[in-house]
Amino acid sequence: MSRTAPLGRRPSVWFPAIRTKTGAETFTRTLAAGLEQEGYRVHVDWLPHRTEYLPRFSTLVCPFRADIVHVNTWLPASLLPKGVPVVATLHHCVQDPAFSPYRNLLQALYHKFRITPMEREIIGSASRVVADSHHTAHMAMRIFGRKDVEVIHPGVDTERFRPVSRPGFNSPFRLLYVGGLTRRKGADLLLPIMERLGKGYELFCVGDHRNIFKKGRCGSIFQLGRLKDPADLVRHYQEADALLLPSRLEGFGLAPCEAQACGTPVIATRSSSVPEVVIDGATGILCPMDDVQAFAEAVRLLASDRDLWLDMRAAAASWVRERFKVKDMVKGYARIYEEALAGA
Secondary structure, three states: OOOOOOOOOOOOEEEEEEOOOOHHHHHHHHHHHHHHHOOOOEEEEEEOHHHHOOHHHOOOOOOOOOOEEEEEOOOOHHHOOOOOOEEEEEOOOOOOHHHHHHOOHHHHHHHHHHHHHHHHHHHHHOOEEEEOOHHHHHHHHHHHOOOOOEEOOOOEOOOOOOOOOOOOOOOOEEEEEEOOOOOOOOHHHHHHHHHHHOOOEEEEEEOOOOOOOOOOOOOOEEEEEOOOOHHHHHHHHHHOOEEEEOOOOOOOOHHHHHHHHOOOOEEEEOOOOHHHHOOEOOOEEEEOOOOHHHHHHHHHHHHOOHHHHHHHHHHHHHHHHHHOEHHHHHHHHHHHHHHHHHOO
16 A cells, blocks of 8 residues: 655655764755755754664654655664655665775674674665665665665755865865775875875875874875864865875765865776766876875876866866756655655
C-alpha cells in the first residue's frame, strides 16, 4: 500500500545525523536548508560521534510526524522508527579495494566488523539509496549487491562560495589543503610534495588540529586547524592559488567543488570520484595516485603560467555554477522522497 503526505503539503523530512565535522555534515546542512526554502518541514537531530559505535546511549524523537527519514548509511538502523520510509545517502565506500592498502589494522577491523554490517542493514532495508557520485554508486552496487542506487551530486552554495577579482597569483605561490590529515586524504604526501617544490611555495592546511609534520622539516606548511567562522573557509579558498588534494579515496569531493566555486584550480589525484568533480586540464590538474613528482610538476606548471591559471579560475567557477547547483540537489531528493512514499 502506498503512502503519501497529506494533500496540499510537501512531505516532512527528518534527518537523524551524526556530527562528523566533515563533508557529510555539510551535505546535511545544505540539503536541509534547501528543502526548507522550498517549503518542506525539516528537522535535523544532531547526534554525538559515539552514536556510530554506541547507539544504545542515544535516543531519537522527532518533534513531528515525519513522512520520510533521511539518513547517512553510517547511522545504526536500531535508532530508526518503524513504518516510515527511509532514504539513505552513501557518501563514500571505505570497502573500496583501492583504499585497502592505506588502512591500518584497527581501521580495517572496524570497517569490516562494525561499518560494513551497519551499512549492509541500512542499504538493504532503505526504500531508496542515493550515492554522491557515480564511482560511489558503482562501489555500492558491487559491494552490497543493491542494483537501484541512484546518483545525486551534492550542491554548493555559490552565493557563499564565489570568486573574487584577482590579477595574478601570490608570491610565494599559495596552496591550500582542506580535510582531515589522514592517509585516505593523502595527507602523508603533503610534506614530500612541499619538500620537492622547495622555495617559492607555501601550503595552508585547514580542517584538522593534529600535527603530522615533523618540526623543522618544512617551514612552508601552516596548520590552521578547524575554522570557527564559515566565512574564513571561503576566504582561504578565495586567497589560495590552488587546492592541493592528493586523496586516495573521495566519495564525492566537496572541498575541490567548493574551491572551484571560488575560482581556485584544483590539483588532485586521478582516482575514485575526483574526475567527476574536476575537469583535468580545464578546471585543474589530475595526477597519478601517490606520484609526488607529478604533483610537484603540476604545481610548478600552474605557478609558471598566469594565463593558464586565469583560464582555469574562470572555467572552475563556471563549471560548478552549471553542474553542482543546490537547487538541482534539492529537486533530485524531492523526487526521491515522493517515489519512496509512493512505494511504501
